[in-house]
Amino acid sequence: xxxxxxxxxxxxxxxxxxxxxxxxxxxxxxxxxxxxxxxxxxxxxxxxxxxxxxxxxxxxxxxxxxxxxxxxxxxxxxxxxxxxxxxxxxxxxxxxxxxxxxxxxxxxxxxxxxxxxxxxxxxxxxxxxxxxxxxxxxxxxxxxxxxxxxxxxxxxxxxxxxxxxxxxxxxxxxxxxxxxxxxxxxxxxxxxxxxxxxxxxxxxxxxxxxxxxxxxxxxxxxxxxxxxxxxxxxxxxxxxxxxxxxxxxxxxxxxxxxxxxxxxxxxxxxxxxxxxxxxxxxxxxxxxxxxxxxxxxxxxxxxxxxxxxxxxxxxxxxxxxxxxxxxxxxxxxxxxxxxxxxxxxxxxxxxxxxxxxxxxxxxxxxxxxxxxxxxxxxxxxxxxxxxxxxxxxxxxxxxxxxxxxxxxxxxxxxxxxxxxxxxxxxxxxxxxxxxx
Numbered sequence: 001x002x003x004x005x006x007x008x009x010x011x012x013x014x015x016x017x018x019x020x021x022x023x024x025x026x027x028x029x030x031x032x033x034x035x036x037x038x039x040x041x042x043x044x045x046x047x048x049x050x051x052x053x054x055x056x057x058x059x060x061x062x063x064x065x066x067x068x069x070x071x072x073x074x075x076x077x078x079x080x081x082x083x084x085x086x087x088x089x090x091x092x093x094x095x096x097x098x099x100x101x102x103x104x105x106x107x108x109x110x111x112x113x114x115x116x117x118x119x120x121x122x123x124x125x126x127x128x129x130x131x132x133x134x135x136x137x138x139x140x141x142x143x144x145x146x147x148x149x150x151x152x153x154x155x156x157x158x159x160x161x162x163x164x165x166x167x168x169x170x171x172x173x174x175x176x177x178x179x180x181x182x183x184x185x186x187x188x189x190x191x192x193x194x195x196x197x198x199x200x201x202x203x204x205x206x207x208x209x210x211x212x213x214x215x216x217x218x219x220x221x222x223x224x225x226x227x228x229x230x231x232x233x234x235x236x237x238x239x240x241x242x243x244x245x246x247x248x249x250x251x252x253x254x255x256x257x258x259x260x261x262x263x264x265x266x267x268x269x270x271x272x273x274x275x276x277x278x279x280x281x282x283x284x285x286x287x288x289x290x291x292x293x294x295x296x297x298x299x300x301x302x303x304x305x306x307x308x309x310x311x312x313x314x315x316x317x318x319x320x321x322x323x324x325x326x327x328x329x330x331x332x333x334x335x336x337x338x339x340x341x342x343x344x345x346x347x348x349x350x351x352x353x354x355x356x357x358x359x360x361x362x363x364x365x366x367x368x369x370x371x372x373x374x375x376x377x378x379x380x381x382x383x384x385x386x387x388x389x390x391x392x393x394x395x396x397x398x399x400x401x402x403x404x405x406x407x408x409x410x411x412x413x414x415x416x417x418x419x420x421x422x423x424x425x426x427x428x429x430x431x432x433x434x435x436x
Contacts, residue, residue, distance in 0.1 A: 004016065004019050004020055004024060004025050004026075005025060005026045005027060006019045006024060006027060006060070009035055009036070009039065009060075009061075009064075011060065011064055012064060013100075014095070014096075014098040014099045014100060014103070015060055015063060015064060015095060015098075017098045018094060018095040018096075018097075018098045019060070019095075021094075021098070022094065024056070027053070028052055028053035028057075029048075029052065029211050030046060030048045030052045030053055030054055030057045030209065030211050031053050031056060031057040031060075033209045033211075034046055034057040034058065034061075034185075034209055035057060035060060035061050037207050037209075038057075038058055038061035038062065038065075038153075038183075038185065039061045039064065039065070041065075041152070041183050042183065042206070042207055043182075043183055043184045043185065043202075043203045043204075043206040043207070044185055044186070044206050044207040044208070044209055045186045045187075045188070045191070045199065045203070045206050045207070045208050045209065046185070046186070046187045046188075046209045046211075047187075047188060047189065047190075047191065047208075047209070047210040047211065048187075048189075048209075048210070048211035052211055054187055055087075055088055055091050056091070058077075058155055058185050058187075059088070059091055059092055059095065060095070062075045062077075062129065062153055062155075063092070063095055063096065063105060063129070065153075066105050066128045066129065068099070068102075068103045068104060068105055068128065070128075071106075071125060071126055071128075072126050072128075072147065072150040073126050073127060073128070073129075073130055073146065073147055073148055073150050073151045074128050074129065074150065074151055074152065074153070075128070075129045075130070075151055075152070075153040075154075075155070076130045076137065076148055076151050076153070076154050076155070076174060076178070077129065077130065077131045077132075077155040077157065078132065078133070078134045078137060078154070078155065078156055078157065078162070078167075078171055078174065079131070079132070079133065079157045079158060080133070080134075080157070080158050080161045080162045080165050080167055081133070081161075082111040082112060082113065082133055082282065082285065082286075083285075083289060084157065084158065085109055085111050085131050085132050085133055086109060086111070088131050088157065089107060089109035089131045092107045092129060092131065093107065105128045105129065106125075106127040106128050106129070107127055107128065107129040107130075107131060108122075108127040108129075108130055108131070108132075109131045109132055110130065110131075110132035110133070110136045110137050110140060110146070111132050111133045111136055111282075112133055112135055112136050112282060113281070113282020113283065113285075113286070114136075114282075116136075116139065116140075119136075119140060119145075120140065120143060120145040123140065123145045123146055126146070126147055126150075130146065130148070130151070133167070134162065134167040134170035134171045134174060135167065135170050137170075137174055138170040138173050138174050141173075141174060141177055142173075148174060148177050148178055149177055149178060149179065151178055151179075152178075152179060152181075152182065152183055153182075153183045153184075153185065154171075154174065154175055154178060154182055154183070154184050154185070154202075155184075155185045155186075155187075156171055156184065156185070156186045156187070157187050158187065158188065158189070159186050159187065159188035159191075159195055160188045160189060160190045160191070160192055160195060163192060163194055163195050168195070168198055171198075172198060172201075175202055182202060184202045184203055184206070186199060186203070186206075189328055189332065190328055220338045220342070220343040220344065221334055221337060221338045221343070221344045221345070221346050222343070222344070222345050222346070222369070223334070223346050223348070223366055223367060223368045223369065224345060224346065224347040224348070224368070224369055224370075224371050224378075225347075225348050225350055225358070225368045225369070225370045225371070225384060226240070226347060226348070226349050226350070226370075226371055226372060226373070227349075227350060227351065227370070227372065227384070228349050228350065228351045229351075230351075233321060233322075233349050234261075234262060234265040234266075236349055236373065237251060237262065237265075237266070237319060237321060237349070238265070238266060238269050238271070239373050239376070240319060240347055240373065240378075241266075241271065241299060241317075241319070242376075243373065243376065243377065243378055244316075244317050244345065246298060246299075246316045246317040247298075247314055247315075247316040248295070248297075248298060248299075248300070248312070248314045248315050248316055248317075249298065249299050249300070249315070249316065249317040249318070249319060250299075250300045250301075250302055250312070250315050250317075250318055250319070250333075250336055250337075251266075251299065251300070251301045251302070251318075251319040251321055252302055252303070252304065252318065252319070252320050252321060252322075252324070252333050253301065253302075253303060253321045253322060254303070254304070254322050254324060254325065255303065256277040256278055256279050256303055258321065258322070259275055259276075259277045259301050259302060259303050260275065260277075260279075262301050262321055263275045263301040266299060266301065271298075271299055272296075272297060272298070272299070273297060273299045273300065273301055274288055274291060274292050274296075274297035274299070274300045274301070275288070275300070275301045275302065276288060276289075276292075276300060276301075276302040276303070277302060277303040278303065292312055293312075293313070295314075300312070304324060304329050304332070304333070312336065313339075315336045315337045315339075315344070316337060316342075316344055316345070317337065317344065317345045317346075317347070318333055318334050318336055318337050318344065318345070318346045318347070319346075319347045319348075319349070320333060320346070320347070320348040320349065321349060322349070323348060323350065323354050323357050323358075327357060327360055327361060327364075330348075330361060330366075333346070334346040348368075358384075368384075370382065370383065370384040
């Protein structure tokens with residue numbers, strides 16, 4: 001079996017075997033910077049975009065530190081959504097399946113929507129590693145069934161999303177039951193002001209690791225814009241989906257209500273669509289994710305929950321039915337496509353009110369191409385700013401002409417007319433020179 005650079009961390013043989021099986025040769029930037037910190041037992045805040053190898057940056061060193069001879073909880077990993085908790089849990093299992101007999105590390109996943117009584121019964125034996133949603137972990141801890149006071153590491157994944165979804169209080173209550181000298185690892189795409197008091201409470205001089213995005217969005221994403229021009233946006237989405245004929249497309253809306261409206265409109269037009277938003281019951285969500293993973297749907301309508309909390313494989317196209325109010329979410333949304341070296345398309349339907357947001361995204365390095373749908377085809381309609389640029393150039397010429405016309409000391413009758421005449425002469429001269 002080939003060598004791997006992960007051997008420099010002196011990981012146990014089962015971790016090295018797992019890393020090789022997973023095909024990891026070289027640590028990513030966040031792994032390189034975070035793994036030694038976690039192994040030392042220091043607290044850290046990691047800020048990085050999707051797809052940087054964040055999960056293994058804490059999973060591998062946490063598993064290295066677990067003592068399998070002590071049947072007690074040694075690490076608690078919290079995630080804001082059931083799907084994300086499940087993903088982390090399965091990534092851990094891919095590593096721990098390589099443990100030698102007698103040295104097995106037990107991991108359990110606790111999420112809402114599962115049988116709580118059964119979970120409590122099984123907790124007669126405490127797991128080494130706990131993964132789950134904050135509400136369910138906190139419930140089990142309050143019942144006295146899950147003994148988190150023995151754990152020395154607490155992971156808070158997607159902390160800003162935790163804050164948005166109202167779970168920070170549960171995480172706080174879990175942390176309060178843990179040792180005073182606690183290693184806390186917090187991961188967040190952004191660090192909102194409202195999150196800072198919580199971080200300050202548990203973390204003293206944490207190591208701050210900010211991985212600058214190489215580019216705001218993956219290079220192999222084509223960013224398309226389509227003006228709504230007072231047309232029915234649902235019809236635009238339907239036409240775009242038909243033209244794209246995607247392997248798998250996800251259409252993002254800002255609210256659950258709008259997600260349902262768009263999904264109903266697509267269904268009424270004969271498309272079989274899946275939907276993902278916070279109003280689905282746990283059973284519905286589980287069933288929907290299974291259907292999506294089994295490729296039963298070619299189209300998914302979703303809120304931003306799916307941009308951050310869920311990893312859906314094979315998305316070829318992303319459509320923004322509306323731009324998110326928080327522009328960070330634009331990056332999370334389009335980051336669902338063009339993964340693992342594949343290319344992708346991100347289409348945004350916009351109107352005049354979105355101009356400021358689009359300008360901000362352009363300043364951050366997103367290059368948009370403006371298109372429209374004509375006779376069932378996508379047609380390039382050129383730079384959306386051309387009219388504004390023309391006006392700006394005209395204003396600059398006017399301003400320059402004004403400065404070149406000397407204002408008389410005493411204003412005589414007909415002064416304004418004369419000044420305009422002089423300006424027009426200068427503008428004509430400048431335009432002639434431009435044409436030459």
